[in-house]
Structure formats: C-alpha cells, structure tokens
Amino acid sequence: MAASKHEKRVGKAYLREMAGGFLVYAVLLVASIRYGRPLEDGAVRLLLLLSPMIGFCLVLWAIARHLGRVDEYLRMFLLESFALASALTAGLTFSYGFLETAGYPRISMFSVWMVLCGATMLVCLVRSVHAKRQTR
Secondary structure, three states, X not given: OOOOHHHHHHHHHHHHHHHHHXXXXXXXXXXXXXXXXXXOOOHHHHHHHHOHHHHHHHHXXXXXXXXXXXXXXXXXXXXHHHHHHHHHHHHHHHHHHHHHXXXXXXXXXXXXXXXXXXXXXXXXXHHHHHHHHHOO
C-alpha cells in the first residue's frame, strides 16, 4: 500500500525534527565532554555537562509532534508499542539490578536508553510482522 501525500509530508517533517534534535544532542555532547569535564566543580560545569539534554528534549518534542500528526491507528500502534517496550525495558533493567547484587558489573544508566530504543524497535517489528500475518 502506497503512502499518501500526508503520510509522506508527516514522515519528512518527523525525520527533519528528529535529525535536528540528534544533531543538537551530538554537538552539545562533544562540547560537554571536551570542555565540561576538565572544568572545576561549579554551576558552569554542571550546566555544560547537562547541556546535551537540550538535544534530548528536542528529540522528545519531535516524537510528541509526530504522534500528534499521524492518524489514530498509527498513534495507537506507536503508543502501545512504546508501552510494551517500556515494560520490557523495566523488566530487563530490574532483572539486571538483581544480578548486580550477585556480583555482576554495574552498568551505566545510559544503557537504559539504549535498551528502551532497542526494545521499541523490536516490539514495533514483531507487531508489524504479526499484523501482516493476520491480514493474509
């Protein structure tokens, strides 16, 4: 089934906004590592180290705008997928927390975001394949 003009326009806007957010994140991340880490403790260092969160917030804004632009079916599909991926991430990270008490190495909190992104992609893929099989 071919995408409509609206779907193409919405998809392009989403990719532009998401890419912009990731670009801001990447630039601020490099700057915070390069210039923030060597600074003495204080407000300037704290603000510089937290500055990549501006890009993160822009990415969240792009996702929220995308959800507002898509049709009801896709919105429901994405929100259900996010919910399932969040539950999967919670289960995985909670389980690893128990393993840490048994001596497994501590993992950075940054890994939770990667697990959530991977879980979201996996859930969307599985649900899409399942939906295609049901329509046959």
